[in-house]
Amino acid sequence: MAKKYRVAVVGAGLVGKKMVEILLERNFPLSSLRVLATRKREEIIAGQKFLVEETTPESFREIDLALFAGTEGEKGASRTFARKAIAEGTIVIDNGSDFRLEPDVPLVVPEVNKAALKYHQGLIANPNCSTIQMVMILAPLSATFGLNRVIVSTYQAVSGTGREAMDELENQIRAYCSGQTLSPQVYPHPIAFNIFPHIGGLSQEFPGYFAEEVKMIKETRKILNKPDLPISATCVRVPVFNGHCESLTVELKKPANPEEARAILSRMPGVKIVDDPERNEYPLPTAASGKDEVLVGRIRANPIFQFGLDLWIAADNIRKGAALNAVQIAEEMLAQGLL
Ligand SMILES: NC(=O)c1ccc[n+]([C@@H]2O[C@H](COP(=O)([O-])OP(=O)(O)OC[C@H]3O[C@@H](n4cnc5c(N)ncnc54)[C@H](OP(=O)(O)O)[C@@H]3O)[C@@H](O)[C@H]2O)c1
CATH class of the missing domain: 3.30.360.10 (Dihydrodipicolinate Reductase; domain 2)
Known part of the structure; x- marks a missing residue:
């Protein structure tokens, strides 16, 4: 049977919600899908009720793949949690600008430069929408x-x-x-x-x-x-x-x-x-x-x-400029056997 993945989306704003919607829409092989943000609550996303959890360093212990769509910068989700998630063995696809230009971070649009994915060190960046x-x-x-x-x-x-x-x-x-x-x-x-x-x-x-x-x-x-x-x-x-x-x-x-x-x-x-x-x-x-x-x-x-x-x-x-491109990166990682 094809492998299924424990996936987390970090951020429940416009991009995070769209990521959840697109993962479901494109039948990404999920064994679980968790949504993390700054505080716990219930949200209806893609017509389903999700328990949004507060993000903590421990949130990533049982997660294979995390799509980050939190606010950028010093106190944002990526700077606070991305490296901790990678240390737990999670592969991170980050939507914000915090790591895009770092030399060991592939910056990928799958139709354009999917070959860059094989050099990843646990973190792949999604480019800016424009x-x-x-x-x-x-x-x-x-x-x-x-x-x-x-x-x-x-x-x-x-x-x-x-x-x-x-x-x-x-x-x-x-x-x-x-x-x-x-x-x-x-x-x-x-x-x-x-x-x-x-x-x-x-x-x-x-x-x-x-x-x-x-x-x-x-x-x-x-x-x-x-x-x-x-x-x-x-x-x-x-x-x-x-x-x-x-x-x-x-x-x-x-x-x-x-x-x-x-x-x-x-x-x-x-x-x-x-x-x-x-x-x-x-x-x-x-x-x-x-x-x-x-x-x-x-x-x-x-x-x-x-x-x-x-x-x-x-x-x-929000789709090709953010959420869709991030999900396509995840799909391409699967296709290349990188996940
Ligand atoms: N919108 C676009 O066109 C677009 C395109 C490309 C890239 N981006 C980037 O994608 C990211 C998200 O954009 P957005 O439009 O979805 O923003 P948004 O609607 O403002 O949502 C931001 C989300 O991030 C969560 N968050 C903020 N700080 C966090 C932290 N420290 N830990 C965990 N979660 C945290 C917030 O949690 P709460 O809900 O609990 O407040 C919220 O759910 C940004 O970095 C943005 O620059 C956006």
Whole structure:
């Protein structure tokens, strides 16, 4: 009989709940599934009642695989518990940014660099949501035409910040429609009927850049194994509930016309072409939301770079940008006999 695994999801926020849903939806071979967070309570997740447990260092004693989706940083779940879990023999797939750039931590998008998994030391990192959807497009273009330079601007949904940010957008819209204003709690500015080019803290290393932009630069270089790839990112928060979009400009090493690029991208697993502008068909966050694929369209020659293309992409940042990619990593570990 095929082996089944004792799995824990750490974090019961937007991403943690979606991980539970996707593990069940894709029939991951589970012998048990526990949900851990900061405090004990009952929650309905994917239509089932789960007893959410408080995470402690002992929580991982009987766990084969832990998917971490807790808050990032000093007091977050990953920094507090991931190394302890590994010491208990648990394999950790971490969704946050705490370990992504460490040299002994594979940073994996299975369709792009699954070979990196075999070098794992107990911890595998899931990339940033904006990075995942971009490398799904860059990797096949790079493999065929070579990649010289990348310029990207993102249009990121509030679900990327978590549940409280989704509530903030909804509450501000309701207040606005009834003639009131609500002061922001989660973001530095009102998000309803507004946008701002600010995601994360200011970087010391890349003066003038915010953290999300630096994540896109460094993580893309690591995943594509191109440490010197010239790449510039501008990350923008927009009043969309779910689904990140990106305007992507690439300079390739060889000529690529839009038809060839479309053909290459149509063969990439996990990518779907939505590109019929005459019929008003192009990737939308509302269409990407709830879907597994990264949608790509508006594929056109860039008039500035000699071998340049412009593209527009959309993906569900909670699914492919976080929970789905983490579960796909776990599935790939199984397929490679690493679990
Ligand atoms: N949302 C996205 O698009 C996205 C994409 C990629 C990556 N991520 C990353 O994924 C992580 C989770 O995001 P989210 O949107 O799900 O956040 P969220 O809705 O704010 O949920 C965070 C969860 O983490 C739990 N938690 C926090 N500190 C913990 C600790 N020390 N020990 C155990 N559990 C702890 C919280 O527990 P309680 O419920 O008990 O408070 C909560 O369930 C973050 O690191 C985020 O940066 C998010």
